[in-house]
Amino acid sequence: MPSGPPARAETRPVPDATGLELIAQALQEANADSVLGTAFFRDRAVIIANPPDVHEVLGRLKDQGYDFLASLHGVDYYPEEPRLGVLYELLDMKEVDRISVKARVHTDAPRIASVVDLWPGADHPEREVYDMFGVVFEGHPDLRRILMPEDYEGFPQRRDFPVGGEPVLFTYNEDSPYGKSQ
Amino acid sequence: MSATTDYRKREESITLTSEPAGERQELLTLNMGPHHPATHGVLRLLVTLEGEIVRDLKPIIGYVHTGIEKTCEDKSYWKVIPCVERMDYVSYYFNAMAFCGAVETLLGIEVPPRAQYLRVIHLELNRIASHMVWLGTGALDLGAVSMFWYCFRERENILDLFEMSSGQRMHTRYFQVGGVFEDIPTGFAAKLRTFLDRMPTRADQFADLMEKNEIVLRRLRDVCPLDEKTLLGLGVTGPLLRAAGNPWDLRKAQPYSSYDHFDFKIPVGTVGDNYDRYRVRHAELYESVKIIEQALEGLPEGDHITSDRKVALPPRHELATSMEALIHHFKLVTEGFRVPPGEIYYPIEGPRGELGCFVRADGSAKPARVHMRDPSFSNLMAFAPMVKDGYIADLIATIAMLDPILGGIDR
Numbered sequence: 001m002p003s004g005p006p007a008r009a010e011t012r013p014v015p016d017a018t019g020l021e022l023i024a025q026a027l028q029e030a031n032a033d034s035v036l037g038t039a040f041f042r043d044r045a046v047i048i049a050n051p052p053d054v055h056e057v058l059g060r061l062k063d064q065g066y067d068f069l070a071s072l073h074g075v076d077y078y079p080e081e082p083r084l085g086v087l088y089e090l091l092d093m094k095e096v097d098r099i100s101v102k103a104r105v106h107t108d109a110p111r112i113a114s115v116v117d118l119w120p121g122a123d124h125p126e127r128e129v130y131d132m133f134g135v136v137f138e139g140h141p142d143l144r145r146i147l148m149p150e151d152y153e154g155f156p157q158r159r160d161f162p163v164g165g166e167p168v169l170f171t172y173n174e175d176s177p178y179g180k181s182q
Numbered sequence: 183m184s185a186t187t188d189y190r191k192r193e194e195s196i197t198l199t200s201e202p203a204g205e206r207q208e209l210l211t212l213n214m215g216p217h218h219p220a221t222h223g224v225l226r227l228l229v230t231l232e233g234e235i236v237r238d239l240k241p242i243i244g245y246v247h248t249g250i251e252k253t254c255e256d257k258s259y260w261k262v263i264p265c266v267e268r269m270d271y272v273s274y275y276f277n278a279m280a281f282c283g284a285v286e287t288l289l290g291i292e293v294p295p296r297a298q299y300l301r302v303i304h305l306e307l308n309r310i311a312s313h314m315v316w317l318g319t320g321a322l323d324l325g326a327v328s329m330f331w332y333c334f335r336e337r338e339n340i341l342d343l344f345e346m347s348s349g350q351r352m353h354t355r356y357f358q359v360g361g362v363f364e365d366i367p368t369g370f371a372a373k374l375r376t377f378l379d380r381m382p383t384r385a386d387q388f389a390d391l392m393e394k395n396e397i398v399l400r401r402l403r404d405v406c407p408l409d410e411k412t413l414l415g416l417g418v419t420g421p422l423l424r425a426a427g428n429p430w431d432l433r434k435a436q437p438y439s440s441y442d443h444f445d446f447k448i449p450v451g452t453v454g455d456n457y458d459r460y461r462v463r464h465a466e467l468y469e470s471v472k473i474i475e476q477a478l479e480g481l482p483e484g485d486h487i488t489s490d491r492k493v494a495l496p497p498r499h500e501l502a503t504s505m506e507a508l509i510h511h512f513k514l515v516t517e518g519f520r521v522p523p524g525e526i527y528y529p530i531e532g533p534r535g536e537l538g539c540f541v542r543a544d545g546s547a548k549p550a551r552v553h554m555r556d557p558s559f560s561n562l563m564a565f566a567p568m569v570k571d572g573y574i575a576d577l578i579a580t581i582a583m584l585d586p587i588l589g590g591i592d593r
Contacts, residue, residue: 157252
């Protein structure tokens with residue numbers, strides 16, 4: 001039974017800023033172009049990877065112990081360029097370390113290598129990023145929309161995609177879009 | 183083209199069979215859903231069957247996709263909380279906790295100890311309520327209707343407690359950035375103690391109802407196991423992973439909101455079959471009760487929300503006397519607070535596994551991106567490998583023990 005609240009437990013910033021630089025340096029030694037930079041904010045370590053080399057970077061980190069892909073999601077950095085970001089949240093369960101890998105691609109050719117061969121669990125998240133942001137994952141076994149209907153046009157999570165004003169399609173009105181004719 | 187002839191055409195990209203059938207085999211593709219009798223949500227399964235054996239399964243999701251993540255980008259930070267609560271509608275406190283935790287980390291503010299303890303009390307109550315929904319509807323899937331009523335009776339008591347502390351039974355918006363909305367009212371502690379005294383007995387009764395039933399045991403034991411390595415590769419966390427023997431629990435591994443102050447155990451299974459999945463969640467009921475008891479006993483005195491007036495509303499009585507409080511109040515309710523630019527991923531242990539909230543702030547009063555890594559979304563990927571080469575009846579038992587909440591999957 002705790003006697004009053006003890007001081008907040010020291011949450012280890014893992015890896016710390018130095019550790020992150022060491023990891024990034026090791027990755028750069030293996031392939032000089034693979035790492036574009038690092039970011040350390042609020043104890044969150046991010047490696048900014050060169051999009052063509054992201055599979056290689058993730059493979060190396062996986063071998064280092066970051067072998068659990070906790071999350072894979074997309075971000076639209078509109079109006080900054082390159083606009084689309086794909087983020088991989090990696091976790092080392094033994095050391096209880098987390099590291100993020102970020103790769104940013106342009107909207108005119110949003111292509112990035114799939115990591116389904118490294119983690120089968122990247123299947124649905126990659127489909128979601130494709131569905132919402134239009135990033136094409138090369139080598140994905142079954143890349144199609146997951147949350148939106150198959151015949152949907154556009155990528156709704158992009159920042160320039162308007163909110164609202166969209167006709168709702170059901171089977172009974174799919175031949176005569178809402179508002180046009182009855 | 184009419185809707186019915188176009189039906190398959192729109193989905194022709196879906197490969198229905200995993201492998202070509204042999205000469206004397208015949209494969210049948212069966213569509214299950216998109217409705218499900220129990221309250222998991224709207225899930226559709228395309229099942230390829232050889233006789234009664236499941237050879238392939240494709241889950242089709244998105245039927246309850248409402249674009250909550252997109253909606254969040256158009257709301258100020260404190261108005262996002264009710265939106266994210268509606269993602270996984272069974273564990274709303276966890277969604278709010280993940281989002282508030284992410285924003286608090288971005289802001290760099292400290293949550294008062296009393297608020298942390300009150301959060302733990304409500305989170306663990308919500309975990310019990312969520313497991314009650316799972317046990318009730320799971321047993322319903324197995325054909326045991328009475329379990330449903332017993333479980334929902336206990337859940338009602340928890341919802342009554344939520345109503346007492348926040349005024350709402352579901353989607354309570356009780357967690358705020360910086361703390362909780364209000365301190366617990368008089369009588370809450372007494373009512374909570376009554377509930378805590380009764381809950382272990384009730385859990386014993388649930389165990390008797392389930393485990394002394396030969397039919398339930400035969401439908402769960404050694405049914406659809408999946409090993410730890412496959413589960414980890416698929417990104418599965420929570421009770422499903424612990425059932426396979428991996429004791430990964432973020433409450434222990436990366437404690438947040440004072441979880442390191444409490445003494446509790448992490449139940450784990452051995453073989454990772456449906457029975458282990460049931461046992462792990464059932465054992466968690468007792469552990470949650472233990473955590474709430476300790477949190478209630480050691481509840482520290484002090485503020486229930488941060489005193490940072492740039493983030494939290496000033497107390498009502500100050501508005502009549504302090505001009506500064508009035509300005510803060512006005513700024514908060516009109517514009518909301520601004521969050522410095524940055525990105526954060528804040529994971530917590532939800533009732534179904536790692537619930538991570540990714541928030542990107544661009545310096546304005548609205549988030550530029552909110553993403554929930556919902557455990558159900560990842561856990562659903564393990565469904566096909568679990569039920570492959572099993573009976574179709576075991577598929578139903580497995581979905582009951584998988585505990586997916588489609589609101590969280592589709593968001």
